[in-house]
Amino acid sequence: MKMQNIKLEIIALGVIILFIAAFAAVSSQEGHEWSGADSQAEDVISDLTGGSYQPWYSSIYQPPSGEIESLLFALQAAIGSLIIGYFLGYYRGRAGLQMQEKRDPVKRAPERAAEEGEGKTDA
Amino acid sequence: MHIMEGFLPHPWWEIWFAVSLPVVALGVYKINRMIKERRETLPLLAVAGAFVFVLSSLKLPSVTGSCSHPTGTGMGAIIFGPWITSVLAVIVLVYQAVFLAHGGLTTLGANAFSMGIAGPAVGYLIYRAAAKSGLHIYLAVFLAATLADWATYLVTSIQLALAFPAASGGVLASFKAFAAVFAVTQVPLAIVEGVVTALMFKYIVQLRSDVLLRMKVLSSDAIKRLKEAAA
Numbered sequence: 021m022k023m024q025n026i027k028l029e030i031i032a033l034g035v036i037i038l039f040i041a042a043f044a045a046v047s048s049q050e051g052h053e054w055s056g057a058d059s060q061a062e063d064v065i066s067d068l069t070g071g072s073y074q075p076w077y078s079s080i081y082q083p084p085s086g087e088i089e090s091l092l093f094a095l096q097a098a099i100g101s102l103i104i105g106y107f108l109g110y111y112r113g114r115a116g117l118q119m120q121e122k123r124d125p126v127k128r129a130p131e132r133a134a135e136e137g138e139g140k141t142d143a
Numbered sequence: 144m145h146i147m148e149g150f151l152p153h154p155w156w157e158i159w160f161a162v163s164l165p166v167v168a169l170g171v172y173k174i175n176r177m178i179k180e181r182r183e184t185l186p187l188l189a190v191a192g193a194f195v196f197v198l199s200s201l202k203l204p205s206v207t208g209s210c211s212h213p214t215g216t217g218m219g220a221i222i223f224g225p226w227i228t229s230v231l232a233v234i235v236l237v238y239q240a241v242f243l244a245h246g247g248l249t250t251l252g253a254n255a256f257s258m259g260i261a262g263p264a265v266g267y268l269i270y271r272a273a274a275k276s277g278l279h280i281y282l283a284v285f286l287a288a289t290l291a292d293w294a295t296y297l298v299t300s301i302q303l304a305l306a307f308p309a310a311s312g313g314v315l316a317s318f319k320a321f322a323a324v325f326a327v328t329q330v331p332l333a334i335v336e337g338v339v340t341a342l343m344f345k346y347i348v349q350l351r352s353d354v355l356l357r358m359k360v361l362s363s364d365a366i367k368r369l370k371e372a373a374a
Contacts, residue, residue, distance in 0.1 A: 075149030
């Protein structure tokens with residue numbers, strides 16, 4: 021039953037290991053730049069138009085260096101992770117409390133009554 | 144899938160704005176209505192948006208020797224549908240266009256269409272069809288998220304091909320050229336995104352199945368089965 025519990029986690033781990041293995045295998049061959057597909061599309065555009073296409077508008081802000089760019093990307097990931105972790109953690113904690121109350125209602129009941137009483141005086 | 148700033152000529156950048164704008168506007172309206180009627184969905188909406196933030200910031204190496212990034216939109220599409228997800232995608236695209244010079248404001252309409260509308264619509268339809276057919280729910284989520292990601296990049300290839308038809312062979316030939324850059328590179332990334340989304344979905348089922356029930360993502364029977372399997 022325990023294994024059934026984390027089946028999806030094991031599959032996810034397996035897929036990620038395969039992904040890393042593929043990266044290692046491709047890395048071991050020479051001649052890969054690991055450039056972004058988005059910028060490769062720019063090269064295709066210049067091939068197709070014979071180099072005549074000029075972008076008619078340029079970015080309003082350009083990160084001054086690769087370091088700053090990676091800082092901003094990391095910031096984006098950090099903001100996202102923070103929000104996900106906060107809410108999932110909050111819900112997990114709350115679900116744990118509810119389980120505890122179900123298991124041990126007698127012990128928790130007076131405390132709960134006190135909390136509810138407080139809520140009433142506030143309102 | 145980001146078409147870089149200034150890389151869509153007239154009239155294409157205007158066309159994609161015209162297509163995307165009404166969808167995103169309807170998405171904003173739907174978000175407002177949902178928050179008013181079902182305030183308890185708001186944290187989950189934030190999580191779906193945050194998921195797009197995280198996944199689209201990760202530039203991952205692929206088997207082709209180049210890097211690309213997942214989209215993260217499958218999760219939002221499955222829970223909230225493509226309209227609302229388009230708004231989440233636009234928020235991320237604006238952040239990246241303004242601060243990272245990644246994508247662009249003139250190409251925002253086209254990028255919003257591929258990442259925020261076409262991908263999520265594919266994901267949503269696949270999830271609904273797969274769940275209805277009785278496929279295991281996590282497998283349905285995996286398929287939906289994987290194909291939403293992949294469809295996004297195919298649509299980008301189509302958008303670029305329409306704007307830059309090849310001198311010989313026209314739109315089809317240039318579609319092949321752009322898809323050669325995007326489609327294969329994206330396959331392993333899309334699979335990883337699908338698995339991670341399925342895992343995330345599992346945690347949401349465990350923690351907030353009430354919202355999934357109310358949004359009609361899962362039936363109460365399906366929730367019961369998934370919870371029993373996890374117990």
